Structures are given as C-alpha cells and as structure tokens.
Amino acid sequence: MPISPPRPRPLPLNALRAFEAAARLEGFAAAAEEIGVTPGAISAHVKQLEQALGAPLFVRTARGVSLTALALKVLPDLTRGFDALAAASRTLQSDAAPQVVQVVALPSVAQLWLSPRLPGLRQAAPEIEISVTAMEAPPDLKRAPYDLYLFFGDGPGEPLAPDVIFPVCAPGLASKLKRPADLANLPCLSDSSWSGDWEAWATEAMPGQRFAPRGPVFSLYALAVEEAVNGAGVLIGHEALVAPLLASGRLVAPFDIKVRLQRQLSLWSPRPIREGSTVDRVARWLRQGSAGLL
Known part of the structure; x- marks a missing residue:
C-alpha cells in the first residue's frame, strides 16, 4: 500500500505579501496604503509569518522597525516574485477583457x-x-x-x-x-x-x-x-x-x-x-x- 507523507504547509501568501511590502516600503503604514488594508492588518500578517517561521523578520524598537539579516536576504527574491505575479495578473486581466x-x-x-x-x-x-x-x-x-x-x-x-x-x-x-x-x-x-x-x-x-x-x-x-x-x-x-x-x-x-x-x-x-x-x-x-x- 503506497504511503502518502504529509506535505509541508506553505507559508501564507497574504502574510508574505504584507511582509514584502512593509520591508520594501520601510513601514507598515506605507504597506497598508499600497495593499489597501490597515496598518494593524499588516502587523498581524507579519506576526503570523514570523510565528510560522519561528524567526523574527523585523527588529522592533521605540524608534520603529528595521529588517533582520534573514529579511534582508529574502526580500529581493520576494520582490521579484511578486512583481512577476503582478505582471502575469495584468496579462490575464488584459487578455480576458481586452x-x-x-x-x-x-x-x-x-x-x-x-x-x-x-x-x-x-x-x-x-x-x-x-x-x-x-x-x-x-x-x-x-x-x-x-x-x-x-x-x-x-x-x-x-x-x-x-x-x-x-x-x-x-x-x-x-x-x-x-x-x-x-x-x-x-x-x-x-x-x-x-x-x-x-x-x-x-x-x-x-x-x-x-x-x-x-x-x-x-x-x-x-x-x-x-x-x-x-x-x-x-x-x-x-x-x-x-x-x-x-x-x-x-x-x-x-x-x-x-x-x-x-x-x-x-x-x-x-x-x-x-x-x-x-x-x-x-x-x-x-x-x-x-x-x-x-
């Protein structure tokens, strides 16, 4: 009888999107404006992602937040990925409703x-x-x-x-x-x-x-x-x-x-x-x- 091992759960896409925007724009408020949600929603998504990873992505201080080494490492790849996703979405919309x-x-x-x-x-x-x-x-x-x-x-x-x-x-x-x-x-x-x-x-x-x-x-x-x-x-x-x-x-x-x-x-x-x-x-x-x- 074949064995089907459980698949690893992927990281939540909305949380990744919120993190990428906050990291790229250097702030939760700016990310919220771009995505169209509240800064509280961005913060919640980032915390959800950090909990799933078991590692921090932002260093939080009284002066604000800054990126950890892990966040700095993955940000360029995430940005390219979401840019490519946005371009594909526009192509779908354009071709579906020309x-x-x-x-x-x-x-x-x-x-x-x-x-x-x-x-x-x-x-x-x-x-x-x-x-x-x-x-x-x-x-x-x-x-x-x-x-x-x-x-x-x-x-x-x-x-x-x-x-x-x-x-x-x-x-x-x-x-x-x-x-x-x-x-x-x-x-x-x-x-x-x-x-x-x-x-x-x-x-x-x-x-x-x-x-x-x-x-x-x-x-x-x-x-x-x-x-x-x-x-x-x-x-x-x-x-x-x-x-x-x-x-x-x-x-x-x-x-x-x-x-x-x-x-x-x-x-x-x-x-x-x-x-x-x-x-x-x-x-x-x-x-x-x-x-x-x-």
Missing part, C-alpha cells in the same frame, strides 16, 4: 480634464469600457492593475499639456481686480495639494512684494474650482483644468500674467502599449484631445 481600459488619475485631472472627454470617447468607441480610479499620487508601476496613468509631474510619461497657472475668478469679482495688489482685498482660495501655487505666481507677478493669500483651503481642487465659479473668491487656475470654464465665461482671468511651471500633465503606461490595442486607441484619443495645449 475592451476594458483601467485609468488612474489625479482627482482633479479625473474630474476636470478626463471626465469631459469620456462622452466623446464613448460615442466614438462604444465597445470600449473605461474604468477610472482617482488617487493623489501614482501607485507603484509594477504592482498596480492600471493601463494608463494621468498625473501632473516632471517624471516619466508623454506630455499632454504644460502646467500653466494664473488667478481665475467669477466675472462678478473681476471688476474689483485692477492690479495684482488688489488680491489682498478678496478671499484667495487654495488647494492643499498645490499649496505653493499662489507663491509661485506672486513671485513673478509681484516681484519684491510680500503677498500672503487669505482664504479657505480645500482638500479637493475640483471643489475649489466650483467655489470660484460660485464667486467665493479668487483661485489659482491650472490652464489645462479650467480651460472649458474660461471658454464658457463661467470663470475669467483678471490678469494677463501667467506662470509656466516645470511640471506637466503626462500620460504613461506601466508596460509597452501594443499598437492597435484597446489601450493604444484610448491613449491616442487622449493625445488628440490635448492637441494645441503644448
């Missing part, structure tokens, strides 16, 4: 730049399904299941539009602004993600003058734009995002001074785009929609 395109974008870009272009894309290619995820920063290129990225920055990607900034406001407020110094008499709206916009513009528009904008701060740029349209104050407009509102007259630019920043609105993909693919068609559409902005 008409679905996953786009990740800055929230303001998703709302003010991408969303107005989607109806035209659906009309031109109704068979293509666009899924949009809004994130404050680009996710890890190797791990995230997205086909196209749309973010402002000075890093990778194909430039779609420069980041040109200048004050904008509702037409009713424009009459109160004859010169930049008049901004001191009106609320100046700000966005917490782009906190340096007013300073960057004022440095060129009011050289040698001290200017401290006073007014409410918003965590969402699209909300700040809506409040500017409502007449709540003056906002630094990003030309690529407020162009339709300027064209319609809902917002106006009270001054002629514009400042072009180093960053730009860029489009990129975490992997080569196959010519003629659905992702390629969407990317081409977005490029055409940006013609004349560079």
